Amino acid sequence: MQENLKIERRSNFTIIVNWKARGFGCRKVCSYCTWRDSPYLPHGPQSQDTIVRFLSQCQKSFVTISGGADPLYKFEENQAHLLEMISTIRQQGYMVRVITREIEHVAELKGLVDCVSISLDAEVLAGLPQYVDTWKGMHIECSVVLPPLPTETLLALQPQYRAIYHQLNQIGQVGAWCKLLVLRENLNSIFKLDMAKLSFSHAGIALVSRDTCLNGRYLTTECSAGHALIQDNASFASYLMSQGDIMLFGGFVKHVINPVLHDYDDIDLIALNYPALQKIERLFGYQFKEVSASTSYPRYFIGKSSKAGKTLQVILLNSKAEALQFVHHAQYDVDRVALSQGKFYFDQAVGEAAVRNAIATKRVRRIPSEKRFWLFHQDRAQIEKKHQVKLVKKGFSIIE
Numbered sequence: 001m002q003e004n005l006k007i008e009r010r011s012n013f014t015i016i017v018n019w020k021a022r023g024f025g026c027r028k029v030c031s032y033c034t035w036r037d038s039p040y041l042p043h044g045p046q047s048q049d050t051i052v053r054f055l056s057q058c059q060k061s062f063v064t065i066s067g068g069a070d071p072l073y074k075f076e077e078n079q080a081h082l083l084e085m086i087s088t089i090r091q092q093g094y095m096v097r098v099i100t101r102e103i104e105h106v107a108e109l110k111g112l113v114d115c116v117s118i119s120l121d122a123e124v125l126a127g128l129p130q131y132v133d134t135w136k137g138m139h140i141e142c143s144v145v146l147p148p149l150p151t152e153t154l155l156a157l158q159p160q161y162r163a164i165y166h167q168l169n170q171i172g173q174v175g176a177w178c179k180l181l182v183l184r185e186n187l188n189s190i191f192k193l194d195m196a197k198l199s200f201s202h203a204g205i206a207l208v209s210r211d212t213c214l215n216g217r218y219l220t221t222e223c224s225a226g227h228a229l230i231q232d233n234a235s236f237a238s239y240l241m242s243q244g245d246i247m248l249f250g251g252f253v254k255h256v257i258n259p260v261l262h263d264y265d266d267i268d269l270i271a272l273n274y275p276a277l278q279k280i281e282r283l284f285g286y287q288f289k290e291v292s293a294s295t296s297y298p299r300y301f302i303g304k305s306s307k308a309g310k311t312l313q314v315i316l317l318n319s320k321a322e323a324l325q326f327v328h329h330a331q332y333d334v335d336r337v338a339l340s341q342g343k344f345y346f347d348q349a350v351g352e353a354a355v356r357n358a359i360a361t362k363r364v365r366r367i368p369s370e371k372r373f374w375l376f377h378q379d380r381a382q383i384e385k386k387h388q389v390k391l392v393k394k395g396f397s398i399i400e
């Protein structure tokens with residue numbers, strides 16, 4: 001009981017909104033958005049009763065209204081829902097913070113909310129000079145999601161974040177309008193940040209760790225803890241990298257080797273037995289769907305997380321030797337490396353230096369390999385074409 005009270009006291013309470021009865025009410029398409037496809041995304045506003053019940057455990061003074069989608073999306077159409085929600089929260093004795101990117105409507109919240117947090121991106125930054133002066137008298141903060149990089153790399157970016165905070169407050173005629181620049185740890189990142197090392201000792205800049213989000217309470221379609229909604233990619237990645245019966249390859253491994261140059265989308269992995277997938281289902285809430293005939297070899301699966309998390313593209317093979325053969329037959333040198341139990345396996349025929357160089361420069365060479373390699377999918381030619389287009393889109397130059 002005592003333990004529960006402690007958790008509630010330090011938990012932030014957030015109401016996730018999506019005003020659209022169908023679809024996703026946000027104009028943006030951020031790659032790190034964890035809500036767009038979430039099964040927990042609400043459609044339409046939560047009822048007053050549900051909100052009151054949710055807040056009955058909140059020990060903090062502020063309650064946040066956040067995306068989900070954007071709370072100020074199509075403000076003219078949706079303001080009645082938002083204003084009713086704000087009024088319900090205030091009647092329960094809490095202050096209200098709204099997080100948004102729809103800056104053209106922020107001034108309309110003057111006197112109605114206690115804080116507006118502007119989530120920055122390039123488009124929002126460009127639009128600020130037009131609106132900042134209309135926010136006089138409001139408590140405004142800005143926030144940015146940190147890139148998915150390790151602590152040491154982010155430390156080198158600290159002067160840039162200080163400069164951003166300084167530049168924000170040079171915009172407009174109202175003086176220091178941005179009270180705080182909030183830097184949020186990227187929930188998709190596989191690198192857990194050392195917040196003490198990264199601290200800005202306030203100076204107008206605050207860090208919000210992934211633990212704060214994971215330990216928060218969220219009202220979505222139901223009342224949930226952050227852990228139940230959001231995949232902690234750092235602990236998931238460290239699990240995958242430590243297993244003897246899992247071999248990782250593709251974009252994920254390039255990201256581990258050079259996170260500055262390579263982000264990753266889905267996670268490509270080879271499982272060396274079916275129980276390896278069952279363990280992922282049990283420990284991390286994934287569900288696997290076979291996308292090949294169960295009589296074929298190799299077998300292919302797609303793993304979807306029940307939380308906001310990365311999709312897994314899985315090949316089931318019988319042995320580590322086969323897994324390495326598969327990876328070391330990749331069409332380009334840049335992909336000829338696997339990772340398992342913390343160890344990289346470079347294709348010796350190409351050489352570790354050549355693979356690392358291709359990853360570091362994004363200049364990749366096609367390596368001829370047997371056309372009828374027995375572990376390849378029957379649509380291999382199609383798959384290779386798609387992969388080539390993907391690499392070009394990601395800024396790789398290809399030497400055929």
Ligand code: SF4
Binds near residue numbers: 029032033036
């Ligand atoms: S602005 Fe927010 S809600 Fe919209 S796509 Fe980006 S992260 Fe998702």
